[in-house]
Amino acid sequence: MSPTKQFNPDGKDFKLFTPGPVESPEWVLKEMGKANDTHRSLAYREMHRSIRTNLQKLLSTKNEILIFANSGTGILEACVRNLLKDDETGLFFTCGAFGDRWISIAKMNGKKSDVVSVDWGKGISPEIVKTALSKKKYPVVFITFNETSTGVLNPLEIIGPMVKESGALLCVDCVSGMGGTRLNVDEWGIDVALASVQKSFGIPPGISICSISERTFEKAKTVENRGFYFDFLKLKKKGESDEHPITPPIPQIRTLKTVLERIIAEDPENFYKGHTERTQMIRDWAIKNGFEIFSEEGYHSQTVVTITNNKNIDVAKFVNDMFESGYKIVNGYGSLKGKTFRMAPMGWITKEETQKMLDTASKVLKAL
Amino acid sequence: MSPTKQFNPDGKDFKLFTPGPVESPEWVLKEMGKANDTHRSLAYREMHRSIRTNLQKLLSTKNEILIFANSGTGILEACVRNLLKDDETGLFFTCGAFGDRWISIAKMNGKKSDVVSVDWGKGISPEIVKTALSKKKYPVVFITFNETSTGVLNPLEIIGPMVKESGALLCVDCVSGMGGTRLNVDEWGIDVALASVQKSFGIPPGISICSISERTFEKAKTVENRGFYFDFLKLKKKGESDEHPITPPIPQIRTLKTVLERIIAEDPENFYKGHTERTQMIRDWAIKNGFEIFSEEGYHSQTVVTITNNKNIDVAKFVNDMFESGYKIVNGYGSLKGKTFRMAPMGWITKEETQKMLDTASKVLKAL
Known part of the structure; x- marks a missing residue:
């Protein structure tokens, strides 16, 4: 209908x-409709810097913050392209449509995956993770924090440290979780925590963000054919001086700056x-x-x-x-x-x- | 300084x-600041449809129009990922920084390139193209229409038909040309004409657009590991019912719809x-x-x-x-x-x- x-x-x-x-x-839409300077300007660098600082606060992390000029799905793709070599196999936990999407994305990039899935509606329990990790040593683990299709929230505070202990990198799709649900990135051992702005932040879609650990960047250096647009290292290099490798969606970046300031100010x-x-x-x-x-x-x-x-x-x-x-x-x-x-x-x-x-x-x- | x-x-x-x-x-910024429905809505589909129709008019083409949720650089990457097999070599003409970037992007995706470059400030003449095409048969040719770094406009009306005659697909970076300069896509034989909205259209950055010929889609079907986000075929499939595979930047899409209507109405x-x-x-x-x-x-x-x-x-x-x-x-x-x-x-x-x-x-x- x-x-x-x-x-x-x-x-x-x-x-x-x-x-x-x-x-x-209204106050968010007002930010979206403001006039822009270019992305090569002091004004842009100040916004970029503010987002880096405030997202680190929000996520309780010292990890680098990257701003992507694409939706969260683009960072899902970035993770498999930057972190899985063609002869490596990633471990993917899925409990719904967006977990499944990550597996498709890996496949469409020629990357290999071992999949652990639970019935839709069920969560990914620490026991399931423990069993999967005991079977084989994995270089990277991929999991959804908050599955938008089923309304399931997975216990990252328990799963995170388990994955870290296994030695694997942990990439977490926090698209519909970040902002609305506490994320202790460093304490939980999350190497990549990614999200879009059109969920809990309440901003019109257009950019996505993630925190990335130093060992993630180190791994990326060893992976070939990471591409240009989603390359973690290129974004990091430019980002360190609060710049962007390409022309990013400035209105959404300005709005995210304002939204983060407000969330932090209001606790x-x-x-x-x-x-x-x-x-x-x-x-x-x-x-x-x-x-x-x-x-x-x-x-x-x-x-x-x-x-x-x-x-x-x-x-x-x-x-x-x-x-x-x-x-x-x-x-x-x-x-x-x-x-x-x-x-x-x-x-x-x-x-x-x-x-x-x-x-x-x-x-x-x-x-x- | x-x-x-x-x-x-x-x-x-x-x-x-x-x-x-x-x-x-002001009237563009006002569009940017309007309220949004979601991207799964009649309102979205009508905007998407309007852009497809009006861009076909503007570009004088019957080719399909795709809307990308990334900057123009993302479509540069899409072209090499969708159209060059790993064992094929693309022919890249460059006359400046953005032509050079396309070659880097190919390399970062593990794709092979033959490069023809001219001194910065010079144009790519039909003679240069003729010579390059006579040396070898290429599956795809990549060229810049309007080079933003040097202020050079290349004569696509002559080069296009030459490339078409060679049998190669022709991808043209029209980022800073489209909208401000006439582009006769079908007459000139351009298979992919790509652009961003933050140039001649006068819209804040956030989306990019391109026209794609049927034989381009046919070629893409034969190329492996096209990825997810930049996959021409996925965008085409969803686009045919005026939808998008991911959550796109709705404010920029709404604004592009309005801008195109105005350009067409004012001739x-x-x-x-x-x-x-x-x-x-x-x-x-x-x-x-x-x-x-x-x-x-x-x-x-x-x-x-x-x-x-x-x-x-x-x-x-x-x-x-x-x-x-x-x-x-x-x-x-x-x-x-x-x-x-x-x-x-x-x-x-x-x-x-x-x-x-x-x-x-x-x-x-x-x-x-």
Whole structure:
């Protein structure tokens, strides 16, 4: 079912509760629409520097911060191109569509993968990781922090140190987790923590970011054919003087600078807490209305809630009626279409707005 | 010499006459700051569709249009990854820094290249192309339309058909040419014509675009390890239903839609004519003030003017004093620093604004 309502950017009359891109508040949009200097300027270097400094603070890391002029998917590709030699095999843990995508990306780059997958909705437990690591020695491990398709959050605080002990590099897709959920990059031993800005940061899409450990750069030096655009070493070299190898999306970079300043000024703990409370409100609403939560108990995401359609409602109609009522939520991802639906209160959405959305959802549900 | 003046995006008090990113007028910035729907929406598909249709009109082509979520450099990389097998050798013509970059990119992707280079400032003549093509049969030829570093415009209307006759695919870097200079893609036989939006279109950076011929897609099908992010076939498949494989920079896409509508509505010939007139004004000013034009006669770019510093002025001071006076122009690129400087009246800059800039340049020059 296609939405019947049209979108009017000049007078947007609905709010996004989508798992990215998410709702951007007025003050974020205002940053996006400001005038630009070029990327070879003091103004640019100051923004770049500010992002490096504040992301290190947010992620509790001393690792280098790189800004990519592409979506998070581009950094997934960068990881396999920079860190896996053609004769090496990476270990990929997957619990959903975006974990699967990383494996496809490796394959499309001619890289070899061993895959450990769990049923969608399940988390990747420390036991699963322990077993996989005991079978073989791997140079690099790839795992998803927060799986956007299933609403699963994996326990990186336990998995990270286990991977580090194995000697492997650890690359973590934090696309829909970073910002909304605490990430202790150094303590957890994450070598590459990557994310996009259109999720918890609440910025329109266009750039992605990651922290990279020194030993990751050392490994990259030994890998051939890393390419140009996604080359960690080229980005590092330019980045050290707060510059970029190519012409990056300046509006998104300016906006990220402002957003990070605000998150840090207001204390990141409050930002995480807001996400946790809002997703809990959604899970409570779902259960109260007779639905089940798709993600396994103990592995619930703090940024996106995937709700099981155990009541067998017409999900497409529910999603469309919600849109007509002023809220955009989304159907299940890929094969989960019709079997689940998702609500994501990421970024700068408030508890009050979340409550209003849920009140509307109750009404729409009754009228289905 | 570092600029002493600070940039204030809230009250920008200077105009960019830089070879990209260029000055974005208020109505462009307003588009950038509008609210967004997600990229999986009717609103997105309509924008994507509009760009495909209008770019085909602008480029006089029936070829497919792809929208990339990266800078133009990413499409340079896409060309070598999609179109050169590891055992094939591409023929690269270069007349400046960005032609050289394409060769580096090929190398960094493990691709082989034969290189034909001319002295910086010279154009790539049909004779040079004829000689190179007569020596060996090539699967793909790579050439720059408008070389941003030297201000050279190559005669694609003659070179294109020659390459086509040789049987090779023709990839053309039109980054700083497209929009400001007529491109007859089908008539000239260009298989890949790629560009960024932060040049003649006057949009903040963040996306790039290209037209791709059917035989280019056919060739890509035979090349292994094309990767994911830059894969022509993946972008084509999603693009045919006006969607994108990843989450693209929606604000830049919305703005490109609006800009293309305006260029087409006002007649592209007028847009080209404006660029031609403004660059001619700059060349006239340069000669009147005792400078020489760096680009060879007959090969002058219609979008960026590279001026030779034959008067041996302090270019860094001149550029900085211009900035203090409200106009940002730039020093020579790379090894041309101090030996040349560049003024680019691209996009929506008017003749009146160009004249004011040149009047200021005369004053600043006298006071040096």
